[in-house]
Amino acid sequence: MTLRKAQYRYSDSEEDSLNIARNMILGKVHNQRYVIERARRDYSLRLDGEKLQHASNLLKKSMGYVKRCMTLDELRGYEGEAATIYFGVFDDLILQNKSQFIFSGRSKRPPLDNVNALLSFVYALLTTECAGAAYSVGLDPYVGFLHKDRPGRQSLALDLVEEFRAPIADRLVLTLINKQEVNAKNFKKQENDAVIMDDTTRKLVVQKWQEGKGEIITHPFLKEKVLVGLLPYVQAMLLARYLRGDINAYPPFFKR
Numbered sequence: 001m002t003l004r005k006a007q008y009r010y011s012d013s014e015e016d017s018l019n020i021a022r023n024m025i026l027g028k029v030h031n032q033r034y035v036i037e038r039a040r041r042d043y044s045l046r047l048d049g050e051k052l053q054h055a056s057n058l059l060k061k062s063m064g065y066v067k068r069c070m071t072l073d074e075l076r077g078y079e080g081e082a083a084t085i086y087f088g089v090f091d092d093l094i095l096q097n098k099s100q101f102i103f104s105g106r107s108k109r110p111p112l113d114n115v116n117a118l119l120s121f122v123y124a125l126l127t128t129e130c131a132g133a134a135y136s137v138g139l140d141p142y143v144g145f146l147h148k149d150r151p152g153r154q155s156l157a158l159d160l161v162e163e164f165r166a167p168i169a170d171r172l173v174l175t176l177i178n179k180q181e182v183n184a185k186n187f188k189k190q191e192n193d194a195v196i197m198d199d200t201t202r203k204l205v206v207q208k209w210q211e212g213k214g215e216i217i218t219h220p221f222l223k224e225k226v227l228v229g230l231l232p233y234v235q236a237m238l239l240a241r242y243l244r245g246d247i248n249a250y251p252p253f254f255k256r
Contacts (some may be wrong), residue, residue, distance in 0.1 A: 006201035021146035027163035027252025100184035110194030131157035
């Protein structure tokens, strides 16, 4: 069976899709905990440690629910609950320019504040990387397992994005704000309340994004050194290996 035929067959099966999507969301929630725990450790004197510990504990419980869930709808519910917990403390992780970079919740279409404008832009960069990674290993970026197929939507790319949102995209946004590398004057509110960045800020974000891709880490499953920029490709490759039957489960990316 060719790789794409296997992908389409797995995508059409609720059980097979759940087995893949469950691991992806386990990776996502684990990595949300990583971001919180890393901030709690690095800025212990500036953050409310008890509040962040409570959120981390709740996310740990969420991982247990995810492991035991039996349907995709149930999985999406737990993923949504985990996102609410995580973004509920995201504003606490912003340590500089708090008056200009206020985060009161995730807003997507359109982003309604400076922080959400940054998040949406970096998520778009990440989605493009994941779509290219899926295509490069022979997968169809439009046919996913967690995200439903819709005309023009790169559902598999969005699936792959989930594991990388917190440890790569969110941490980049927090670093840009906390190191005061972005300035609120470069964000503009439109008539529809959407907030957009100017070209100078977009170029800066892309530059920092490219620099971050050069970091070398040890992949938790492969136990090999890899560039951060190659992580979407590595995860797409591991997914392809699972679909071909070369490994017995899809191994998510757990940030260490």
